[in-house]
Amino acid sequence: MTGAWLRSREAGVAGLILLTVAAVGTINPRFLSVENARDILIAASPGLIVACGATLVIVLGEIDISMGALMGVCAAVLGKLVSAEHAGLPVWLATLIVLSLAAGIGLINGLLVTVARVPSIIATLGMLTILTGVGDLLMAGETIGGFPDSLRAFAIGHVGMLPMPVLVALACLAAFTVLTRETALGRRIYAVGSNAHAARLAGLPALRLKVLAFTLTGLLTGVATLISAPQLEVIEAGFGRQFELFVVTAVVVGGASMSGGAGSIAGSALGVLLLSLVRTALIFLQLGIGATYWERAIQGGFILAAVLADHVSRRRRVQR
Amino acid sequence: MLLETRDLGKSYGTVRALIGVSVSILAGEVHALIGENGAGKSTFINLLAGVVHPSSGSISIGGEVLEPGSVRASEAAGIAVIHQESTAFQHLDALDNLFVGREPRRWGCVLDRPRMRAEGRRLLAGLGETLQEGRPLAELSVAQRQMVAIARALSVRCRLLVLDEPTASLSARECGALFAAIRRLTAAGVAVLYVSHRLEEILALADRVTVLRDGSHVETRAAAGLSKDDLIRSMVGREVQEHGHGAPSAPGAVRLAVRSLSRSPCFHEISFELRAGEIIGLAGLVGAGRSEVAAAVFGADRPDAGSVLVDGRALPPGDVRAAIAAGVALVPEDRQHLGLVLPMTVGENLVLAVLASLARGGVRRMSAEAAVAAEQMKAMAIKADSPAVPVRTLSGGNQQKVAIGKWLAAHPRVLILDEPTRGIDVGARAEIYRLIRSLAAGGLATLVISSDLQEVLGLSHRILVMREGRISGELSRQDATQERILALAMPQEAAVAGVSP
Amino acid sequence: AAGAEQAAKELGNVTLIYDGPTDGSPEKAAALIEKWTLKGVDVIAVSPNDPEVLAPAMQAAMAKGVKVITWDADGAASSRSFFVNQATGTQIGEAMVDAMAKDLGTPAGKVAIVTATLTAANQNAWIAAMKAHLASAYPKMELVAIKPCNEDQKVAFQVAQDLMKAYPDLVGIFGISSVAFPGAAEAVKQAGRSGQVLVTGLATPNAMKGYVKDGTVKSVVLWNTRDLGYLTVRVARALADGVLIPGATSFAAGSLGSKPVAGDAILLNNLLVFTKANIDQFDF
């Protein structure tokens, strides 16, 4: 059992994380502070939350790339609803509306993919484009500010030692780990992604599972917006841009397969952490101003190395 | 009477896959269902399983009418099905595979792992297997996977167990365990509906036999006293020329020489020579490594050691294109995944292997391609409306003819046929045999891999037998008998129990 | 915008059309200039987000007889007739450095810059000026890092957080875009280091009021965008009417009075520094 785990994708990513942390920590011990760990976790929490849903979608053999734009729309709507200069609704009502909106968009994605049988990459690419436009229209080049304190407290508050966003992320991770590993629903999701035809023969409700996964991804995107947007005092146009790219990359780095059936919540979470580490690590390495211009290249190379290394080692293990 | 179909029919557009079939199945009997490719056997089973919706008619089980087109209703009524195609979930482990879709649960949603484990062990033990938990099914052997699928079907407390060609990938040992399990079930009053192209199995197992032809019910009668010829006549509706031995033409020069070819763990130290005009049969149990040898000779896999020579010249290892250029052709076992591009047309598939050589100046010559396609369709007697229909729409036998014709168009010097007639009905089979013989007579060097001993015996000039990755012996056509081949093929210690015939 | 609309209303014969790429892409901005050239407007006032990329399109517009002026930021001299100059890149960069030095009291210690993107032309011009000014005027202030936030406030926030931890003796952060500045300020505020790590940069007073009042930010550098809009529309009208011609030395800018013209630049020259004392007087 432990032997199998050590050979798994999760172990590989965890190893890379440890290696990065150890290396950067050796060069700059301040990297190893509790404070820094906390900040990295806070920054990673929206990714951790949405990756839960994205993992389900990818395990089902589909893909969702509309999350970033949806986040932008959710943030804009949230801002407009709660801020005093716009609607000024009570926080609970605004929260409810934002979450329903996010889940609703996810539901539409799901229905497009299942009922209308639009390939998921096209459906969500279309949704991404539409939502980007809607988000920009809502923001209209302005900023929206004035979040009530209760909302701010939710995003930057603590429960004991734990920051709220991290707490929410951990709760999501725990719930989805149990969902995928220990419930009939979870195993069915893997079954459908593994072999759609066999799933049909086994009478599994593939379409309903897909709609559910897309809806959950939407809903989680809403949750992620709620914990991250009010971290700042104002919301700018472009909030959440390219977030989908980050999440999909992280889930894939974490071992999910584009052809479905494979992937785990733990792997995806580790993928998010790994990718979240890189930017901070680069700052702590204090490479000087010139190195700044190579940061994106280093990040890209890092992803490439992680993915290629795994594929090469996997190919050595399984022949053909 | 356990189950009764009344006037059951199914049409796909204009294709009438099943026409007014009324059959009854009795509790405790093994009821065999036979027919040519495309006769409607799988369709009949899919209707019982609720996978497809009938166009007409009804099914009643235990006197109650079954809700049509619902997998869950069929399951609830006690019908368990093992489908023809693999229905395994490769990413899940054996335990999940056994129970997905009807998991034992606690509090409505959480899996009851201990119960699954206990139940899974019990089910697999009944088939002589042990439960391998935690390993994805992809890591198990084909036979182990099939046994998991069978155990899954048995896990339902069923009244009718349906098996659609369950033994296609099982070796003798597993077949024995399966037949024993079937007999236990029938003794307990469960009915078994059994589909197979292996007529020997039918005669050994079945109590009654139902024959379908072109979607229609031909007859149902008791199996006792029937002969293989009776079954064939009933399936095909005419006499089939049983394959007599063609006269072995004088073998020519050595075309293909394989020297100490090894690829661990699949096969070791394989050496043989194949001459022009010769047909060698390669026999062995499933998993003996024959397909792997073929793939290595063809350059699809890279061997660890050894060499392959065509006309005395060594082929670079692991290079399909070099092998093809030297005149080697392989009709693979898995025609759906390796042999054909199913969504493409018959014509395109037929010219795929000769595309480059038909082109002039890097531009395709459509007329030349059409001519080649037409020639092969005629030579192989491929039944298709036109070369422009997708191969996918053809019946299995005709697909196989396309897979062979595609290589004949390339005028190979060495032809390797891996299970050329698996899943092919008697009529189409006879045509393929005739073709292989005439090609050999024309000087083609042919290697035929087959699990069907009749086929190997009937076709080959010489027979090689493989056991556990090694060549365990060679038999000339005069010396070869089923018993001697089996003796060479069987693992030394394995029990011979339950092997058919 | 408010200033521009006011000018348009005063003049009465101006139709104002606002257009701009939603994602700040220079390519799209160039495409917009080409579109308006085709549609045939009298004057295009460009705030070039990338002077180099926009230059060919602006030149083409001038060749078609459309008057092109720049405002807010300048373009290549050959690509426009006048620049409504609120401040040059050098002035802006130096003003930010000076503000930081003043806020620090003793201009010494490590400082860092959070910029928009590594390729943002205006920001890069300011950074160049800042580097030069730091080196010549404040040698004791050491610039330790320049980090992009990719025009994402969350990233600006996180980058500023990381900078404070990686350089515990950091004394100041420049947020040199309207996105980077509030993000950096929020990070300092949440870290509880308001007053220890000073933040300054460019942003509108409204976005920064909170941070100025709680002491996280002591100065915000910006020009009066309201006046700039007003002046720009005035200049455009005058240019279209042929009233403003090259060689003029002053320009009557309505309620702003007379503004000096230096070469091809109409000088607004009102780089502002907002502090706790004056920020409430501005609303934009």
Add this chain to the structure above:
Amino acid sequence: MKLGAYRYWHETVLAALIAALMIGAAVVDPRFVSWKTQIALSSHVWELALLAVPMTAIIITAGIDLSVGSAMALSAVVLGLAYQAGANAWLAAACGIVAGALCGTFNGLAVAWLRVHPLIVTLATLAAFRGVAEGISLGRPISGFPASFTVLGLGTIAGVPIAGVIVALIATAAGLALARTPSGLSLYAIGHNPAASRFSGLPVARLTVALYALSGTCAGLAAAIYVARRNTAKADLGTGLELDVITAVVLGGTSIFGGSGRIIGTVLGVLAIHETREFVGWHWEHEELNAIVVGVLLIAAVLLNRLFTRPTR
């Protein structure tokens, strides 16, 4: 009625949509549909069209290339640096194109030989290529190319933009190659079933590498055209272009699952997006609307196609 036999439903639907749009535009504002306006606006589409051609072939093989925008930026920067280093502008352009080809070859090798899913490879190189572009240029723009070079982006032959002529030639060549060469048919076979293609002796790995290399080369060429038009080489150009390109290709009827698609469809897809965008921008002056209209168009085209073609299974 046998509708199934007609193979060009998607193209027909797209062409009709474009025609409807143009007629509508002519009614609203005749200036928009004038030859002069259309030629002038066409300069906005050449890079998109150029990259959509190899992307069509790649998607036909069930692959994808997300790195085209970044490869284009890297090519442009290499072009600029070579020019700054004293090379003649045309030689510099050649350097840029070679850089693009190398980017593409890298993708191709990773996909074909290491057998990593193309989405994953190019997701990583999407960041890596642009990062290298930023690194070697330090984010600075390079401009001041001679007029003899900018003619590539701005010049016309008999009233037709030179860039357009280049794109038309490449698209025609690609269309013919797909329909009329062994390699073309091989790409469709690979898209449907790479294993069977290999077993048929098709040069799967070689074609795959060549295809991605071609995509990189076209990115290099697109970079040269862009730099010539805007007289600036910079590391941020082509940001987000990959999504536009993919949108155009799938709008043109190429199946994202591989095995089907035609250049003519892609050309119509590019045209549909281009005209829609330009008209929306022309008439409503709302950049944001563009995105919404294109997104709706994308989904609507797939749905419309469903109405006409029954899935055969």
